Each structure stands twice: as structure tokens, then as C-alpha cells.
Amino acid sequence: MFNSRPIRMSTQSEKADLLKKLHHSGKMLVLPNIWDAAGALLLEKLGYPAVATASAAIARAHGYEDGERIPFDFLLAIVSQIVKSVDLPVTVDIETGYAGDHETLKSNIKKLIAAGVAGINIEDTDVRSRELVPVNEQAEKLKLIGRVAERANTRLFINARTDIFLVKTDLSEEQKLAHAIERGRAYVEAGADGVYPIFATDESTIKTLVGALKVPVNVLARVGAPDLDVLQRLGVARVSFGPNxxxxxxxxxxxxxxxxxxxxxxxxxxxxxx
Structure with missing residues (x-):
């Protein structure tokens, strides 16, 4: 049978603009992360306003471990099919960018934009050492991504993930919170549209982050995290489910x-x- 879905009129930039508006609507954006077109179609059928992928889910569903083990071109093919399958804006978890240098990162961002991706998650852990990337280096990557989108005359919602609560350190919870705020502010100054302090679960910590960062804050739904109604009251703009x-x-x-x-x-x- 022929596909009877309507012709899509929204451009990549229009979808990126919509994704940004969804983060500022006052209603928390709940994104159960999927890994294929079937999952994206199900979210659309259920009335979700956007689609988000999970890097670990995509990798493991196709025989790879997480940590940029899946080849980028293969990931791009999967993402392209997801984008084509729905009318919704799609935001993609790109880990650290699948790039060991700025030229490769630029190329990858161009390909994602060309595929119609409306937003990205990019994290600040080095994929090889599993240690946090220095703040200034991560800020430069974010600026580069912004320049790529600008030169392509497009928009791209950049969700800057900080792993300060995830990586193993000797820092106290208070010190982690201070570092999360420092990194978040630096990333926003570098052009990030939102900040994702993954593994932040304490209500007081989340409330402080929301108040200090002044941009949409993304929280991971996981064991120990407040439930959705509480996160909404705390001012969280977006909830992700990762590989869950x-x-x-x-x-x-x-x-x-x-x-x-x-x-x-x-x-x-x-x-x-x-």
C-alpha cells in the first residue's frame, strides 16, 4: 500500500524553533527516548510533541555498546529514518559528537542538520578517558556547533549535558553543584539553549540549578529522582528517560x-x- 501520510511542510529550522518553544512553554517537556522509527511513530500517535533518541539504546539495539562504538554514518542513517518517519521535531543524543577533532565535529553537525535534526544533546565527558573535558574546551565545541548552524542559515537546539554528577570524583555534593552551575553558565554563554545536569536527583539540587541557570534545565527520570509532578513544580523544563x-x-x-x-x-x- 502507498503511504497516505500528509506531505511534510515544516523545515528543519521551523522544527528547531518549535523545539525551543516547547522548552519555554511552561509545561514540562517529557521525552521518553527511543531508538528507531517505530518508537518515534508511537510517540507521535500518543500525542507527544517531540522525539528524542538515546545513544545507548540506539547502539545496543544494533549490536554495539554505548560510548560512540556505533559508526557515525550508521547512526546518521538510523536518525535520518526517524526524522523522515514523523512530523515532530527530533532531538538526537550525539554523546561527545563522534569526533576527535573540530573538523570532524563540524562535518557531523552539518550532516545532522541536513538530515533534518532539530536538536542535539552533547556531553562533556571525554569518551576515551571518561573524565570531564575542561570547561573552556567544551565551550569552544558549543561555539563551533553554533557557528555551523549559523553558516548553514539554520537553527539547532543545543542541550548541553554536564556529567559532573555522573563521573566518579572526590567532590562533595555541594562542590558538584557549584561545578554544575559553573559549567552550565559557561555553556549557555557559549550558545547552549538548555543544560542537562544528568544524574542530578536531589530536589534541593534541582531547584537550585533551575534558579541559577535561567535556561531550560533537563533532568533524567531514574530511580531516586523526583516524580514528574514534583519536577514540574521545581521548574524543570524537560525530562529525559535515557536508555530506560x-x-x-x-x-x-x-x-x-x-x-x-x-x-x-x-x-x-x-x-x-x-
């Missing part, structure tokens, strides 16, 4: 297929919802 949707889906699939293997019933697969 993929992990939960695999656990449900394992249970279903395990039941079939034991010969109990085929109905977990062939029931009324199948």
Missing part, C-alpha cells in the same frame, strides 16, 4: 518470550493487543 525505555522494553519482551518458550501460552504474543 529500551531496557524496560527488553525486560517485558524477555518475560513474554520466556512464557512462550515454556509452552504456557502463545497469547502473550497473539492476544487481542497483538
Amino acid at each position: 525505555v529500551h531496557r524496560t522494553t527488553l525486560l517485558a519482551l524477555e518475560s513474554m518470550l520466556g512464557s512462550v518458550k515454556e509452552g504456557l501460552s502463545h497469547r502473550p504474543v497473539t492476544g487481542p493487543l497483538a
Whole structure:
């Protein structure tokens, strides 16, 4: 059968503008991260206003480990199909950019924009050493990304992730919070549209970050994090799920297929919802 979906009229920049507006609407943007076009279509069907990918989910769904092990061109092909499948703005987790130098990073950002991507997550951990990149170096990467979009006469929502709460350090929680604010402010000055202090879970910490950064703050939904209604009250603009949707889906699939293997019933697969 022919695809009866309507012709898409929105440009990449229009979708990037919409993604930015969604972060400033006053209603928290909830993004259960997906890894393929089927997941994106499901989010669109359910009425989600945007689509976000998870690097770990995409990698593991295609036989790779997280940490930029999946080839960038393969990732780009997957992302391109996701973008084509929906009318929604798509924001992509690009880890550290899949680039060891600025020229490669520029090339990768150009390809993502050409594919229609409306936004990106980019993190500040070195993919090889697993240590935090110096603030000034990460700020230069963010400035470079902004220049690439500007020279292409497009927009791109840049969600700058800081891993200060994720990496192992000897810092106290108070020191981590101070560093998160310092890095967040530097990233915003360098052109970031939002800040993602991943693994920040304490209510007081999140509230302080929201107040100090003055830009949309992204929180990861995980064990120990406040629930969605609390995050909304704290002023959080965006909630991500990282690889958790993929992990939960695999656990449900394992249970279903395990039941079939034991010969109990085929109905977990062939029931009324199948």
C-alpha cells in the first residue's frame, strides 16, 4: 500500500524553533527516548510533541555498546529514518559528537542538520578517558556547533549535558553543584539553549540549578529522582528517560518470550493487543 501520510511542510529550522518553544512553554517537556522509527511513530500517535533518541539504546539495539562504538554514518542513517518517519521535531543524543577533532565535529553537525535534526544533546565527558573535558574546551565545541548552524542559515537546539554528577570524583555534593552551575553558565554563554545536569536527583539540587541557570534545565527520570509532578513544580523544563525505555522494553519482551518458550501460552504474543 502507498503511504497516505500528509506531505511534510515544516523545515528543519521551523522544527528547531518549535523545539525551543516547547522548552519555554511552561509545561514540562517529557521525552521518553527511543531508538528507531517505530518508537518515534508511537510517540507521535500518543500525542507527544517531540522525539528524542538515546545513544545507548540506539547502539545496543544494533549490536554495539554505548560510548560512540556505533559508526557515525550508521547512526546518521538510523536518525535520518526517524526524522523522515514523523512530523515532530527530533532531538538526537550525539554523546561527545563522534569526533576527535573540530573538523570532524563540524562535518557531523552539518550532516545532522541536513538530515533534518532539530536538536542535539552533547556531553562533556571525554569518551576515551571518561573524565570531564575542561570547561573552556567544551565551550569552544558549543561555539563551533553554533557557528555551523549559523553558516548553514539554520537553527539547532543545543542541550548541553554536564556529567559532573555522573563521573566518579572526590567532590562533595555541594562542590558538584557549584561545578554544575559553573559549567552550565559557561555553556549557555557559549550558545547552549538548555543544560542537562544528568544524574542530578536531589530536589534541593534541582531547584537550585533551575534558579541559577535561567535556561531550560533537563533532568533524567531514574530511580531516586523526583516524580514528574514534583519536577514540574521545581521548574524543570524537560525530562529525559535515557536508555530506560529500551531496557524496560527488553525486560517485558524477555518475560513474554520466556512464557512462550515454556509452552504456557502463545497469547502473550497473539492476544487481542497483538
